[in-house]
Amino acid sequence: MSKLRKQSKKKIVAGLIGAGAASILFSGLLLYDWKMDKNTADSLESKHEQELLEIKKQLVAEQKDSRTGYVMVHDIPAGALIKDTDVRAVKVPQGQAPVNLISELDDIAGSVSKIELKAGTSLTAAMLYEEEPTPDDLRNREISVIARPSLLNAGDRIDVRIQFPTGQDYIVLSKKKVHDLDGATMWMTLTEAEILTLSSAMVDAYLHKASLYSLTYVEPELQERAIPTYPANEEVLTLIESNPNIVDLAEQALATQLRSSLERALNESSSSNYMVSESIEDGLARANDDRTSNWNNNMNEQSDNGNSLLNASNDEETLWKDTNMDAAQEGGSE
Secondary structure (H helix, E strand, C coil): HHHHHHHHHHHHHHHHHHHHHHHHHHHHHHHHHHHHHHHHHHHHHHHHHHHHHHHHHHHHHHHCCCEEEECCCCCCCCCCCHHHHHHEEEECCCCCCCEEECCCCHHHHCCEEECCCCCEECEEEHHEEECCCCCCCCEEEECCCCCCCCCCCCCEEEEEECCCCCCCCEEEEEEEEECCEEEEEEEEEHHHHHHHHHHHHHHHHHHHHCCCEECCCCCCCCCCCCCCCCCHHHHHHHHHHHCHEEEHHHHHHHHHHHHHHHHHHHHHHHHHHHHHHHHHHHHHHHHHHHHHHHHCCCCCCHHHHHHHHHHHHHHHHHHHHHHHHHHHHHHHCC
């Protein structure tokens, strides 16, 4: 009995020793894995911190070596006035910044866009131009004596030109903005000098049978204004000074002439349309007459054929009757 107890105790002790050894071994493995994981995490964290430090250093270096620029907050069309609220400041790396990048807000506010600008576009000097200050003598002018292109729209820029019967052609006003349109009438803003030049041109056109007309710019935001070449006539200016009503007289005469030309063109167009319509109606009438005539001819032919058949039938019936009567007479005589 004591031997069994001793053996059981030995087995229990051996089991406990084995379990303890296994626990120690397992704990060691766990500790090793934990240390390895910790080392790996520390290494990754250190590497991540090093990368962040490098990125921060790079950003600091770029900030030191960058330029302030401005980008559009929203889209604007060509020819629009740019306000402070249309742009926001950004930092542009020196290596990516255009040479003519605008870095001062004062250089942008109040400028006009040469081209359409999309949101996020970095602004450069080549994209903008400064709007000319408003002169004290600038006035709104209603004009009805200038022949205009058929596709002219409000907001377009035009050159006003004068052409003499000799073929001489001069620029009277250059790159003027058409603020509004109503038929043959347009509204522009002119300085005092431009008003006098236009008045001289109108009187010249009235006296010498010349014509005033306008041409539009293809890319007004990119094209420079033309240089006026019309020399104001000293005699005309003297005539204007001596008789200011001559300008009104010339303007009325030119407006009447322009309106007459327009009405003549409209009448010719209406006459042409009427002739085309009349030709179509005549053609349809002739076609209907031809169809009616053909139908009548067919009906007459059918009627003639019917009459011929009826006559032939009557002849056959008469012949048959005569034959029967002759036969009957011969039989009676026998």
